[in-house]
Amino acid sequence: MRKGRLLALPAVVWLAVFFLLPIGFVFVLSFWERGTYGELIKSFTLQNFGRVFDPLYGRVLWETLKIAILTTVLCLIIGYPFAYTVTMVSKRRQSILLLLVTIPFWINFLVRSYAWIVILRSQGVVNTLLQKLGLIHEPLQLLYNTPAVVLGMVYTLLPFMILPVYVSLEQFDKQRLEAAYDLGATPWQAFWSITLPLTMPGVAAGSILVFVSSIGMFVVSDMMGGSKVSLLGNVIQNQFLGARDWPFGAALSFMLVLLSILLIYLYYKVVRRYSAAKGGEEV
Amino acid sequence: MKRALLAYSSFILLFLYIPLMILALYSFNDSRINAAWKGFTLHWYVDLFQNEAVIDAFWNSLLIALVTTAAATALGTLCALGLHTYKQRTRTMMSGLMYVPILVPDILMGLSMLLVFSQLHWELGKLTLIVAHITFSISFVVILLSARLASMGKKLQEAASDLGATPWQTFRYVTLPALLPGIISASLLTFTLSIDDFVISFFVSGPGSTTLPLYIYSMVKRGITPEINALSTILIGMVVILMILSEKFQTKGTDGRKGQLPF
Numbered sequence: 262m263r264k265g266r267l268l269a270l271p272a273v274v275w276l277a278v279f280f281l282l283p284i285g286f287v288f289v290l291s292f293w294e295r296g297t298y299g300e301l302i303k304s305f306t307l308q309n310f311g312r313v314f315d316p317l318y319g320r321v322l323w324e325t326l327k328i329a330i331l332t333t334v335l336c337l338i339i340g341y342p343f344a345y346t347v348t349m350v351s352k353r354r355q356s357i358l359l360l361l362v363t364i365p366f367w368i369n370f371l372v373r374s375y376a377w378i379v380i381l382r383s384q385g386v387v388n389t390l391l392q393k394l395g396l397i398h399e400p401l402q403l404l405y406n407t408p409a410v411v412l413g414m415v416y417t418l419l420p421f422m423i424l425p426v427y428v429s430l431e432q433f434d435k436q437r438l439e440a441a442y443d444l445g446a447t448p449w450q451a452f453w454s455i456t457l458p459l460t461m462p463g464v465a466a467g468s469i470l471v472f473v474s475s476i477g478m479f480v481v482s483d484m485m486g487g488s489k490v491s492l493l494g495n496v497i498q499n500q501f502l503g504a505r506d507w508p509f510g511a512a513l514s515f516m517l518v519l520l521s522i523l524l525i526y527l528y529y530k531v532v533r534r535y536s537a538a539k540g541g542e543e544v
Numbered sequence: 545m546k547r548a549l550l551a552y553s554s555f556i557l558l559f560l561y562i563p564l565m566i567l568a569l570y571s572f573n574d575s576r577i578n579a580a581w582k583g584f585t586l587h588w589y590v591d592l593f594q595n596e597a598v599i600d601a602f603w604n605s606l607l608i609a610l611v612t613t614a615a616a617t618a619l620g621t622l623c624a625l626g627l628h629t630y631k632q633r634t635r636t637m638m639s640g641l642m643y644v645p646i647l648v649p650d651i652l653m654g655l656s657m658l659l660v661f662s663q664l665h666w667e668l669g670k671l672t673l674i675v676a677h678i679t680f681s682i683s684f685v686v687i688l689l690s691a692r693l694a695s696m697g698k699k700l701q702e703a704a705s706d707l708g709a710t711p712w713q714t715f716r717y718v719t720l721p722a723l724l725p726g727i728i729s730a731s732l733l734t735f736t737l738s739i740d741d742f743v744i745s746f747f748v749s750g751p752g753s754t755t756l757p758l759y760i761y762s763m764v765k766r767g768i769t770p771e772i773n774a775l776s777t778i779l780i781g782m783v784v785i786l787m788i789l790s791e792k793f794q795t796k797g798t799d800g801r802k803g804q805l806p807f
Binding site for chain 1: 556560567675764773779788
């Protein structure tokens, strides 16, 4: 079966050409310059990165981080108890619940954000209902603001948190819990000192998936934030499809990648620390 | 405590599904302007099927998804089979690398391919869409099938060889039939990913290659109408059916283990 090894080649070559090469090119491009008509000029300049820290984009970066952190925390608070519940029911029900969580995950962000537009817009379900009930006379502005974007992000990214947390809850050694109970721990004590620390790798993985997805997101903010909420993803998208300043767009995307890599590195630190606490087992 | 958690979880499921249900419900509402319920109608669906742009987008999506599925499933299956013959360490490393395209933000994948296509002077259209869709699908196929191959073990293949089967016969009559449900599951997943993709398609599509999600986006930008609800409902329906089918095949003939997708 020596020849079998060659079977992997076409896919590997494909990914090298259409995945690695393009990503590498984004990196190179971030040092190039933009010509007057949006054409690309080969050079080596750091000015694109300098612009990233311009107050205008600094504010966008800050807004993006703020929304991403808020989204991650909310997903964790909402998702953890759900994942915990899934592990408490029978195996058959577990798979049904997991399927129910994964189905929305496969429906694209565009359609899922649109569903909220139907509900929240000024002639939407909520406003129509409240007006019929006579509770309000003028429609409330529920869309095109930061809370709407956070709602959309939490809604679309929640499965990213639930699934890894579920996996870690499913895998951790339940005997430790029994030991804690035998030693007289209350359920809360057992949860805080055993369950939560031992499921930290899942929490970290979920948080990273949510965080990384939300900093690169432009669909939800575009749909539910309108022109009011502009995030890093929207600015990048606009540099490529609107403003046609590709080198600057490349520099911004590169910052996005750096941020993501930094987080994944932190994730490995967390996993290491907690697996060391478990007696050096590999996680 | 358990009851409270169960109640809480039902609430979360409602939070996940109610918006989608409302979206679908209002595709049957006989009112163009607002959300007041004016009665049941199939009017918006009839409109869709008479709208040439929608029909075009549908055929584009279907063509792209079919070609993507065939190519990505073939490339991915071969790759998984190839990786399976590697030594444990190389295999672990390679399958780790296969996660990278899944973890990279869609926006970066889309714009990086746009860059390369424009440098190569490829005209943006169906071809660039197909290339992009194949690129993001391969990893999913490799990961699903690698897990399946790993769970199959080597006993069956060894038994076949002991009984005098040639490597080709072993593959044709032992490995392939055992792998088939996995291949079907992976191709259904690829088809879903392709037909449903918005972000990457947004960057690499050109005039005349609008797909269903791209068409929905342009409709939303022009104004909210019940036709968008109808089209979104059709898309959701397709994704749900395909995912349930894929799930069925994924666990078929194994001990219930599945490829760990990185959620």
